Amino acid sequence: MDSRPSLDERAYVRGGETQTAVKILVVGHFAVGKTTFIGSISEITPLSTEERMTRAGEAVDDLKGVKGKTTTTVAMDFGRLTLSDRVVLYLFGTPGQLRFVQMWEDMARGALGALVLVDPDRLADSFAVIDLIEQYGLDYAIAVNRFDGTPVYEEAALRDALDLLDDTPVVTCDARDEKSSADALITLVRHLLDRAN
Ligand SMILES: Nc1nc2c(ncn2[C@@H]2O[C@H](COP(=O)(O)OP(=O)(O)O)[C@@H](O)[C@H]2O)c(=O)[nH]1
Ligand SMILES: [Mg+2]
Numbered sequence: 001m002d003s004r005p006s007l008d009e010r011a012y013v014r015g016g017e018t019q020t021a022v023k024i025l026v027v028g029h030f031a032v033g034k035t036t037f038i039g040s041i042s043e044i045t046p047l048s049t050e051e052r053m054t055r056a057g058e059a060v061d062d063l064k065g066v067k068g069k070t071t072t073t074v075a076m077d078f079g080r081l082t083l084s085d086r087v088v089l090y091l092f093g094t095p096g097q098l099r100f101v102q103m104w105e106d107m108a109r110g111a112l113g114a115l116v117l118v119d120p121d122r123l124a125d126s127f128a129v130i131d132l133i134e135q136y137g138l139d140y141a142i143a144v145n146r147f148d149g150t151p152v153y154e155e156a157a158l159r160d161a162l163d164l165l166d167d168t169p170v171v172t173c174d175a176r177d178e179k180s181s182a183d184a185l186i187t188l189v190r191h192l193l194d195r196a197n
Pocket of ligand 1: 031037147173
């Protein structure tokens with residue numbers, strides 16, 4: 001399946017200059033840092049549909065090993081980042097909980113690629129998300145979100161565990177840090193441009 005539009009198809013004119021709007025998904029399992037990532041980087045106030053978690057969600061959202069997390073994203077996060085005069089990224093944070101799987105159909109439409117946030121302490125939780133991304137034929141890069149106290153990981157072991165292709169970029173980021181998050185997105189966009197050429 002390859003329904004990715006070319007860059008030209010989504011070009012639009014604003015302020016007399018041609019800008020290309022690129023839709024990017026920021027995906028990952030529950031509590032991996034998607035809302036934090038988009039919040040740290042977006043130049044517009046991110047639209048977030050964060051809700052306090054209720055007891056009803058306790059059985060569904062696995063809080064094991066997730067400290068201090070009292071809200072969860074019920075639909076999505078949305079943010080914008082201007083990379084250059086010509087390229088503007090529109091970021092869609094997509095919930096990783098499998099109960100949102102129907103939403104992926106809409107989210108994936110028109111997306112050029114995805115940044116997959118990964119917690120190196122909970123690698124297995126990323127399998128389902130990576131499967132979905134591959135199912136929708138989206139190119140992606142892996143951003144390992146560094147949580148305090150997270151063990152240092154070997155890139156080769158991580159690639160092996162996640163069964164990544166050799167050319168899939170792996171970067172480390174701190175989702176709370178604007179520059180670090182921007183660097184991860186730039187790595188993804190470079191990869192997407194390479195794949196497009
Ligand atoms: N120490 C640390 N905490 C983080 C980092 N990224 C996110 N968090 C925290 O981890 C929790 C889950 O992050 P959140 O962005 O809500 O995850 P989401 O469910 O993927 O949207 C929150 O309490 C964040 O403050 C990080 O890079 N380092
Ligand atoms: Mg969230």
